[in-house]
Amino acid sequence: MGLFSKQQSYLGIDFDKDSVKVVELKNEDGRPRLVTYGYLDQEIERRKLGDEAGGRNEHLAITKLITQVCHQAKTTTNKAITALPAYSVFTSILNLPTLSKKDLASAVKWEAKKVIPLPIEDMILDWKIISEDVPVTPREDTEQETETEEEVEEEKITARRFLKIKPSKAAKQYTKILLTAAPKDLVKQVIEIFKAAGMNLLSLDTESFALIRSLVGNDRAGLMIVDIGSIVTNISVVANGIPILNRSLDIGGLTITKAIANSLNISLARAEQFKFDIGISPDQHGQGNIPKTIEGSIQPIIDELKYSLNLYKSQGQKPIEKIILTGGSSLLLNLPEYLAGLLDLKVYRGDPWARVIYPEELKPVLDEIGARFSVAVGLAMRDIE
8 A cells, every 4th residue: 555655765665475564664754755655465374385496486476576665565665675594694792892994894704613613705794883992802712712613513403503602811801793694695696586577676684673663763672572473483692782692493373374274274374263263272271172282282382492591691791671472373362361371571563663753643553464564664774763
C-alpha cells in the first residue's frame, strides 16, 4: 500500500527462499516515516520440507519474489539495504592496543585469523571501532590463560564467535573493535539477486544490528533479543547497543507446526492455526495435547537461552535485564509469560514501529504484523539514524 508521495527514502528487505518482507522509510528531520510496506509468505502447505535444490533457479525465484512484493507495495525507490542470514555471519569483539589506522587494519586482519573458524581468504571482513583508549587493567584470571588449543577451538565453535577478551598483564590503552566476517560466495550471491531485481544495494547489514535499531534504540542495558522465525531461531545478547553474543538454532515455528500435525494427524495448515489459537500454558503446566506438544518443541530453544545466559554471565559482563521477543513465531499465545516464569526475567514482544512515524489508523494492522517486520524496519532505518 502506498501511503505518501515519492521522496528520498530507503528499502529494508528481509528475505529467505520462502518469504520477503519490505519496508520503505523516509528521513523526516532525522526520524523515519513509513512510506509503504509489503510482504509475501508462501502458504505453509507449499513449503518444501527437507533439502531443496539450490543454485541459480533458487536465486531467480527469490529475485521474482522481491520484485513482486516491491511492485505490490508500490515502493518509490530502488535504494535497498538487506541483511545476511545470522547463522552465516561471524562476529567478535577485539581488544587491540591503540595503533595508527594503517597498523590497526593489519592487526585486525591478523586477529581475524585466530577467531574465524574458516579460511580468511574465503571471507569478507568488516570492522569498526566501538571505543578508543579503553584502559585495561590486570586481573587474576589464570584459568583463561591456561586454556588448551582444543578448549579454545571448542569454545569458538560452541559459543558461536563469543570469545572472552584477555586483558594484558599491564594496564594499557586499548581500542575495542567489532569484527564482522561473511563468506565471499554468499555476499556475491546476494549482490547478484539484488542486481537482477533492479535494486541499488547500498549495504549488506547484519540481522542483529537491524534488530537493535528497530527494537532497542538507545537503550544501553544488557538484554537479549530472541528472533523466532519459521525455520531458524536467532539469539543475540546485546550490551551497550552492541551484539556481543550471537547464536542460531535450526528450530522455529515450522518445527512446532510439524510436531502438532504429527501428533494429531492433521494437515500443516490446520496445525498452524491450532498453534496460534491455543498457544502455550503460561504457568508451565500444559493442559491438553497441543500445549504439551508446543512445550516439547520449544524446549531446545529454552535450553539454548539458559546456556547463553550462563555463558554471558560467566564472562563477568553487566547483568541481563530483559528479553525481547520478535519474529512471526514469537506471536505464540502466552509465550512471553511462559518464558518469564522459566527464566525469571522480564520478557516481552518488541515493537519495531515504536521509533517510526506512521498514520494512527494503521496501528492495529502494524501491531499485528510487527513481529515479522523487525529486521526489515531496522534495515530501512540504517541510513536514517
